[in-house]
Amino acid sequence: MSELKYLFGPAPSRRLGRSLGINIVPAKICSLDCLYCEVGRTKKAVMQRKPYYKAGDILKEFKENFNKFEDLCDVVTVTGAGEPTLNSELDNIITGIKEITDKPCAILTNTTTIHIKEVYESLLKFDIVVPSLDAVTDSIFKAVNLPEKSIDTENIISGLEKFSKEYKGKLFIEILFCKNINDSKEHIEKLIKVLENIKCTKVQLGTIHRPPAYSTAYPVTDEFLLDTAKIFLKNNIPAEVTGGFSSVYKSSASLNLHDLIHALLKMRPCTLLDMSGVFGKSESEIKESIDILIKENKIKAEYYNSDTYYTTA
Ligand code: SF4
Known part of the structure; x- marks a missing residue:
């Protein structure tokens, strides 16, 4: 299989299972x-929408290769090494x-x-939309997400509220603590107030599991996530804590493990x-x-939280 530019995986997704x-x-x-x-870090946050990658090129690669992955994935996920909705050809x-x-298509x-x-x-x-909502006040949003300067939390919240009422697919809101x-009691109360007006399938609570862009970012504990999920549930918000990877890749002779690993690591660090x-292979393989x-020199090892992660060099 020649090296792919746009497709990667099926990748381990804590939310979606086997995701191409x-x-x-x-x-x-x-x-x-x-x-x-x-x-990694964003050099300059942008809100400008452009055909950063062309729809024709992406769809050509998808059409030519999808049959190799069809039986190995549960969902096709549009994503990016950045924000996918900034592609004006979405x-x-x-x-x-x-x-x-x-196949269901997620973004x-x-x-x-x-x-x-x-x-x-x-x-x-899309059949599944996974929007992030880590913060509902401007100050916390700036602290955790360092937004481009024109972005307003009010637009995000009102846009998501409106969307949730019209959308017919599955809406999984993700909050990363x-x-x-963004883990104070006051902020959690504010999150609940906002989420009470949003109609969603699930609110998924998670934390940092892989090397973050900023070493000043630390994960919250599993206990915190479980307690917060309980508070959300008491307020009738369908919360759950996202766990480990939920799927196993069946190996296929038509796919080259070396290229698949490289494609996966271009998108996220993995142990x-x-x-x-x-990939359903032994660690030694x-x-x-x-x-x-x-x-x-295509990848390198990085150490985080006592684990070795591999990522692109
Ligand atoms: S986590 Fe997503 S939204 Fe945040 S900086 Fe990275 S690519 Fe952008």
Whole structure:
């Protein structure tokens, strides 16, 4: 299999299971610079929508390769090494994907563009939308997500409220907590007030699991996440704590493990154990490919929370 530019995975997704990713914006075109970002820091946060990658090129690669992945993925996920809704050809992309496959199609978004009419209408076409909502006050939003300067939390909240009432698919709101930043009792009360007006399938609570963009970002504890989920549930908000990876990749002779590992690590750092679970191979088999990729200077090892993560060099 020649190296793919836009497709990666099936990747381990804590939310969606076996997810074949489609990367529709290059690193690191994003409107935020989240402390916990796994892709690294955003040099300059932007809100400008452009065809950063062209719909025609993405769909060509998807069409030519999807049959190799079809039995190995549960969902096709539009994402990016940044914010996918900044690709101004998003509508052509979702329309094109739907012409090629009936698999559910998800999108991960940081929600900063949901008030833009074209984005809003394209999001309605997805089967699953996963918007982030780490903060509901300007000061906490600035502290955790370091937004582009024109972004207003009110636009995000009102856009998400409106969207949730019209949308017919599954809406999984994701909140990522960073210790001492967005985890105060007062902020949780404010989050609950906002979430009471949003109709969603689930609110998924998580924390930092991989090396973050800023070393000042620390994870909250599992106890905190469980207690917070209980508080949300008491307030009739369908919360859950996101756990480990939920799926196992079935190996296939038509796929080259070396390239798949490289494609996966371009999108997120992983441990040997993560990759062993995803690809259904022993850690020693994974390690053989890892050693070659390190020799080729394509990836490197990083240490975080007593674990070794592999990421692109
Ligand atoms: S986590 Fe997502 S939204 Fe935040 S900086 Fe990284 S790519 Fe952008």
